[in-house]
Every structure is written in structure tokens, then in C-alpha cells.
Amino acid sequence: MWIIKGLRKGVITSDYPKKVSDEELPPSFPLETPKECPFGAVKDGKLDPKKCLNCRLCNVPFGRKLDVDDVRNPLDFKRSLHVFFLDVGTCHACNREVAQLQGPYYDVHRLGIFFTPTPKHADVLLVAGCPTDGMVPVLKEAYELMPEPKRVLVLGACANGSLCRRKVEDFVPVDGYVSGCPPSPVQIIRGLLKMAGRDAE
């Protein structure tokens, strides 16, 4: 009984996805485009937020910027989404943010997002980190095992190709990027919802 009751009531602890408060996103991303960036986040005088590490080496005052994900190829889903998370070589900060998603505060279950223990059950492959030699074949295998339709969402500056010479894109086709180092849980949720074709705003 209490399961049904709990499911029906549901306690929403964060406002997302109803509205995104500014406080929920980390203070990040230079207000104006810096002149140069040691990590290659600036190209042709334009800032690529996906690659920015928030390191402030560019001395540009920090501000807030909301369009920090870039989903190019969303799924045509209305309801639940199953996600397989793969760490291909992180500093572990990304993992911790992903782990927050399942906690009571963000609780992605209420949004119909579920993590699966095997790529064979997943719609979205969530990848974080610089692809290391050992993990590249695993990454490819995981992608291969996923059923159609499948999408790949990459997390963080590493996977987006800022910190290391490799990026996830070099090995499997990527359909969406979430920026940040690490990305905040809210950003990840937004990326996932967009990937599921359920953009909140």
C-alpha cells in the first residue's frame, strides 16, 4: 500500500524540471569571451562552453550561463529513459555528480530516468572521462551491444575533448554534450531530458 501511496504523492525536493533556479547551476563560464584559454576552449574568438574547465586562468570575471548542453539528436521518447553510465577514465568528480542523480535530492526516478547495469537494456550511453587505452574497446563494445534506437551523451570537459588529446567522439558517434568540469547534476538531468525529447523549458 505504502508503495502506491508514495508513488502517487511523490516528494519533489528540487524544483527541477519545473524551473531552474540560478542557484542550482554552478557559478561558471566567463561572462565575456576571453582572449585566450590554455585548454583550447576559445576558438576563432568564440568561447566553446563545452570545453571550458571553469579554471579562471583567463582572468575573465565569472558569470552564469544556462545553455550549457548541446543535444543534437534527441530520441522521440515520451516516457521513461534507461541510461547506462560508463566511466572511460575520469578524475571521479563526474562520477560523483552522476551518483547524486539517484539520491533523494535529485531523484531522477521521478522523471522516469533509470540506470541499467548493462548496456543491453539502455537507450542512452552516458560517458564521462578521457577515453583510456583500456576502456576504448569497452566503450565500443558497450555501444555495439545497445539496442536501437541508441544515443550517446557525453559529460564533462574530458569527454568533450578539452583536457586530453582524445575525446569520446573519436570512437563512437556522439549525440549530445553536457559541459562542465564537473557538470552539475541539474545540467546532467537537463541533458538527459533533452535526449529523451522532453525539454522542460
Add this chain to the structure above:
Amino acid sequence: MNVYYIITLGFALASLLPLASRKLTYWTDAALSALLLGVLLFKPESIDGTARYFALISAIVWLTASLYSVDYDDHYPRTLAASFSMAIAGMLLILLTEDAVTFLVGWEVMTVASYLGITAKEKEGRNAYRFLAFGELSALLILAGFGLLSIQSGSVHFSGWKGSPLWNVAFFLATLGFAVKMAIFPFHVWLPKAHGNAPANLSAQLSAVLTLMGLYGMVRMLLIQRPADWIGVFFLLFGGLTAILGAAYAAGTDHVKKLPGYSTVENDGVLLALFGGAVVALNYGNATLAAFTLLALLFFAFAHSVAKGLLFLIAGRLENGTGRFPEVVRGRLSLLGVLAGYASALSLAGIPPFPGFLGEWLGLESLLQSFKLPDPGMRILLMLVGSLVALTAGIAGVAMSKMITHGAQKAGGRKGYGVEDAGYLFAVSVLLLVGILPGFLFGLVNPTVEAFSGLKATEFLGGALGIKGGFLVVAKGFGGISPTYLFLIVSLSALGTYAVIRGAGILKTRHVRAWSGGLINPEYPPIAHSAILLVTEGWLYGTREESGRLYWKERFSLAYDRLSKGYLSFSEWFRHGLMRGSDSVYVAYILLAAVSVFLYLLWAL
């Protein structure tokens, strides 16, 4: 002199043949078993019904095992072939005799011959001793029981024992002896070790026929006179325990031949429980249930013996070096061998259309019909044992699927057929035939069941759905279901569902590799097959984990090891106290004592 004694003599003489050639011995054994089988089937005069049934089962196993041995035994010492034949002669003696002395002689011949056979494999001294120790324990118990009755009634003939006032005590002693041979808990520890380490043809003989002799002894005793309730309760309880333990350890082990060994413990446990059930049912005046339970017992014995014998033979081919499953090599079995492996394992797992399914169903049906009995305590007990046996059947599936996936399936690919394949073919066809048309076997057990309960076993055969009467098994008189219906319903609904899904295009299959967390791990190790059991039932297995691998140990076996160590050190201490100094002085003492006794006798005369 009837023809059976001539055949027995033939087996005994065949045990001398290895001096000339081992192959010749096995050929002779095969010919004699075939002859025995023919005589039992077509000219069964001068043998009583019960013995005939058991001899028939044995002859099937003997024929299979002898054919198998022709190619198998080419590097063992000659004692193996000799003891193989001699043990058969002993068993036939047990089956043919009507008096206790010959029975015990046969029993000893069987035990000692098998002991010699086990020692044929080097380094197996300890397990062979264990076999002998428990064999002698059982012989002593039987001797005690038989002796009591013989002295009390003044007759060594079975028929003369009826109505003895000491019946219950003597019955219990003797049947306990038989049950030790059938590896009843807590005496079950020797069986998997001894059977698992003996040469395969002998293991088949030990597990399939030797334990069957124990059952034969029990049924024999049962037919003379019915014992008291408490004996039935005892066998119900301990049989159930034996069954569940055997099944659990069979599922846990990854030793190719200990697995069928433990499975024997399990099946014998079920048999013992059914034995208890039959006694209880009859004592409470339910003759129908008693008849059905005895029928279940006898049928189960058939299913167990033939399938287990075959499985041990297959396991002997899989065995290689360490005897663990991962070492199973391709090319050990021909296609027929693989099929035989499947057939025997499926039968033991209780899957239709093999006799194991029917045996399992009969057994469960008879144990779970306890509400027919008036006594509430007895109902609870029977229900408990019935559920243990049902659980056993489930766990046996794990063990047998291990046998198939890690054993038989991987060992195929041998080109060309040998003599052993003839044996496989014979055993598999017997299994299939009996599984599909069990009515014939019911006819064979008729005399036994009738002598016990006054009802015929064939009364449980019926006809329905246009199937001719006499082929359909029904629990007439107390239950409505028939295993044939069960089989038909389950398979038809499964097939129907499959057809609908396939036909409607709902089922789209895509074949991908298994996801192993990115590890290169193409082998599914045998231990993983039962890992869930090993982890969740850790209290039973004493599971421990070392560097990511699971290890387990049989609890009761450990206790026995401690006991035997204690006994050894005690006897060492005793020897030190009694005979310090050199052996020659000791021998001199004995000589001196003998001479003085001799002198005393002379003087006294």
C-alpha cells in the same frame, strides 16, 4: 539348479578371466548380462517378482557398463576387471537368495570386491578405506538385525521370520545397515568421495546397482512384515534430510564425478523418504496411498539407477586430470555420447519424457497426499518431507544443467563410434522407452506392490483423451492429476505461446555478446553456475571467498575428518601403550601365547 545360479557362476568365473585379457572379461560380462536380461524378460520362472524387478534394473546397468568398459579400462590394473565381475556375482547372489546367510555372503563379496576395484586407481587408498569402513558398518548392522531374528526364530530363511516379537528392533537395525550403504545422512560423506574417485565403470556399478541392493534389502524386509510407525518416521525425516543435502552439495561441486556421487546421495534420500512414507501410509490403514508410494519408490529406483549409471559412465569420459569441469576437453564423446549425457542428466533433473520426470512426480504426489492420513502430526511431517523433496528436485536441476553445459556439451566432437556407444544407445533407448510407456514397468512391480498393500500397481494406469487405457498414469483413488496431462499442458501452452509470438512477429531477436562489465570473460565458470546457492546458503556450504574465488567445503565431511583424525591418534596412542618396542618381540609374544593355549588345550583334553 536354475539358470540364474548358472549366470551367477558365470560372473564369478569371469572374474578369473582378466588373467588372460581384460577385454575378454568385459565381453563375457556383457554377454552374461544380456543373457540375464533376456531370461528375466521372457522366461522369468523360478525367481520371485521383487527380485526379478531389481535384477532387471541391474542387468540393464551391467550391460551398459560392461560394453562401456571394453574400451575404457585399458590402463587400470587387472584387479579392476576382476572385481567388476566379482561384485556382480555377489549382487546376483543377494538377489537370488532366500536365506540370510547367503545374503550376507553376497553382501560381503560385493563390498570387498568393490573395495579392491576402488584401490585399482592409485592414490585412492584413503577413499577406498572409507568405503570399506562404512561398508563393514552396514554389514555389521545387517548382521545384527538378521542375527537377532535368526536366533530368535531359529530359522535363517526370510520366510521364517514372520511374526517375530523382536521384529521392530531387528528391522530397524537391518534397514539402518542398508541405509548406510545407501548413504543416509549423516553417513553420506563417504559416498561422493569413494564413487567420485573410483574408476568410472565401477562408480556406475557402485552408484547404480550397489545402492540399489540396499534398497532391495529394505523392500525385502518390508515384504516379510510391516514395521512400526516410528521406523517410517525415522526414514522419512532422515531421507528428506539426505535428499536435500545431497542435492545442495551436488549443485555446489565442480568435480565431474563427485557431482553424480552427490546426486546419488540425493536420489537415495528420496528413496528412503518414500520408504518411510510407504510404511507410515500402510500403518495408518491407507492401502491405496501405501501402494502408490511403493510404486513411486520402485519406479524412482529404476529411473535413478539407469540414468545414474549412464551419467557416471559419461562423467568417466569427461574426467581428465584434476576432474574439475573447466578441464573437460573436446573430442571425448561421440555425438551419441553427448546425447546420452543429455538424456541421463535430463532424466535425473526430472524432465519429461524421461522416467525421472515420472518418478519425481510419483514421489511428490505420494508424499504430498498427507491429508489423507488421520494423524495431524503425521500430516505435517509428510508435508515437510514432501516439500524437502520438491526443493531437492529443483536444486537437482542446477546440478544437472551444470553437468550438461560444462560437461557433456563441451566434450562432443569425437569422430567414429566405439563399443561404448552401443552401451549408450542401449541405455538411452531404455530410458526413452520406459519414460514414454511406463505401463510395462508397472506390470513388473505388480507382485511387490500387491504383496505389500494388496493392491496392484497397474490400477494406477488409466485411459483418457482417446489414449488407450493402460498408458496413462493417474493417481487413482486419491488424486486427479496425471503427469501426462501435466506434460501435455505445459508443453502445449509453451509451444502455443511461442507460436503466437513468432507468428505475430512480436519476437524479434538480435544476437549480441553477453555483457561482462567490459572484461574479457568468454567462459562462464562452473562455480558461477551455482554461485547464488553458494553465497546465499553460506551456512550450509561453509563458503569462503579468496581473491575473488569462492571455495566451499562439505560441513559434515569436515566433522568426519576430525573424528577420523581423533580416532587415528587414539589408536596410535593405544598402540604405543600396548606394544612398545619392536614388532618381532610382539610376534614372539603372540606365538608364545598361541603355544601356551595349544598346550593348555592338550592338557585339558
